[in-house]
Amino acid sequence: MEVIALVGPSGTGKSHRALVVAHNEKADAIIDDGILIKDNKIIAGRSAKREASKIMAVKRAIFILEDHAKEVREAIKEIVPKKILILGTSENMVHKIAEILGLPAIKKIVRIEDIASKEEINKAQYYRLKQGKHIIPVPTIELKPHFSGYLIDPLDIFLKKTKTKRRRLGEKSIVRPMFSYYGKLTVSDEAVASIVRHVIELGEVRGKAYKVRVKRERNLENEVGLVITVDVKLPYGIYLPKIAEQKRKEILTAVELMTAMNIYKIDVYIIGLTMK
Numbered sequence: 001m002e003v004i005a006l007v008g009p010s011g012t013g014k015s016h017r018a019l020v021v022a023h024n025e026k027a028d029a030i031i032d033d034g035i036l037i038k039d040n041k042i043i044a045g046r047s048a049k050r051e052a053s054k055i056m057a058v059k060r061a062i063f064i065l066e067d068h069a070k071e072v073r074e075a076i077k078e079i080v081p082k083k084i085l086i087l088g089t090s091e092n093m094v095h096k097i098a099e100i101l102g103l104p105a106i107k108k109i110v111r112i113e114d115i116a117s118k119e120e121i122n123k124a125q126y127y128r129l130k131q132g133k134h135i136i137p138v139p140t141i142e143l144k145p146h147f148s149g150y151l152i153d154p155l156d157i158f159l160k161k162t163k164t165k166r167r168r169l170g171e172k173s174i175v176r177p178m179f180s181y182y183g184k185l186t187v188s189d190e191a192v193a194s195i196v197r198h199v200i201e202l203g204e205v206r207g208k209a210y211k212v213r214v215k216r217e218r219n220l221e222n223e224v225g226l227v228i229t230v231d232v233k234l235p236y237g238i239y240l241p242k243i244a245e246q247k248r249k250e251i252l253t254a255v256e257l258m259t260a261m262n263i264y265k266i267d268v269y270i271i272g273l274t275m276k
Contacts, residue, residue: 002083003103005094008112012121014087021110022085029081031097034060036072044075062093063100073101187259189214195258196230199250205243208233208274217264225264228255233272244268 006021008014018030030037035045046068048060063069076084084103088094091109098106112121193212200209213229228251234243248268256263 001081001104003086003098003106004083004108004110005086005088005091005098005106006110006112007088007091007094008121010089012112013116013123014112017112017115018085018087021115025083025085025108025110027081027083027085029076029079029084030087031072031084031101032087034063034068036075038079038081043079044072062096069100076101076103187261192226192228192255192259192261195254196228196251199254200230200232200247203247203250205235205238205246207235207243207247210271225262226255227265227267228263229267229269231269231271233274234270236273236275240270244270 004025004027006014006018015032018032021027022030028038029043031045033048035047036043046060048057051057051060059065060068063072086094086097086103086106088097094106094109098104192214196212196214197209200207210231210233212231215227217225217227230251232244232247234240245268248266251266251268252263255261
């Protein structure tokens with residue numbers, strides 16, 4: 001197993017460029033802010049950005065907490081990555097992470113200044129300091145089990161009192177899907193409806209999908225996900241609530257896996273029964 005590192009001050013765009021560096025260096029695993037990622041999937045760990053205090057965030061990021069470190073160490077042994085990319089704010093930090101996790105000595109260190117211009121670093125720091133945005137190097141579909149929300153999840157760190165008002169300080173995790181490096185991706189409603197019909201009509205219990213409705217739910221600021229409604233007929237003689245819930249979960253899994261789109265709500269309406 002080979003270990004490399006990407007080093008740069010906080011907020012300079014390391015996570016933003018982590019996937020590119022990993023691709024160029026042929027690293028199949030990334031360690032960033034307490035999370036182990038392999039093949040664009042969160043394997044183990046807990047993000048330091050979710051901690052309630054800065055002290056706990058630092059401990060989480062460098063794996064000081066033994067149960068956290070043990071979880072990630074065991075996961076590394078299980079997945080056996082060929083090359084790991086460690087992200088850190090200093091050389092000392094990445095060496096410490098490698099030591100705590102029982103990894104080989106770091107073979108190569110890439111500095112953020114080597115892969116980003118001064119203007120790009122300044123822009124990244126502006127978004128971190130002024131807008132509180134933090135990028136996690138995983139696709140949307142893999143991040144959602146750990147972070148709620150569509151593309152942005154506000155993480156409250158602490159509340160600071162001022163003389164005039166209370167100001168909420170925090171960061172937002174911005175998900176950068178892998179496909180965003182290759183151009184624009186558009187998924188039509190009919191493609192989603194086709195996936196839904198496929199799930200309903202195949203499997204151990206086969207139903208019949210009739211009308212499938214797909215719309216995009218929005219709030220005042222942005223899109224929050226898809227709302228899917230499907231009318232079905234199920235076989236006579238089965239426990240309908242159980243099978244309907246099973247199909248609903250299968251639709252959720254299939255649509256998210258195949259489109260990387262967030263699901264806001266799925267409604268399954270049983271409109272009739274089929275006879276053998």
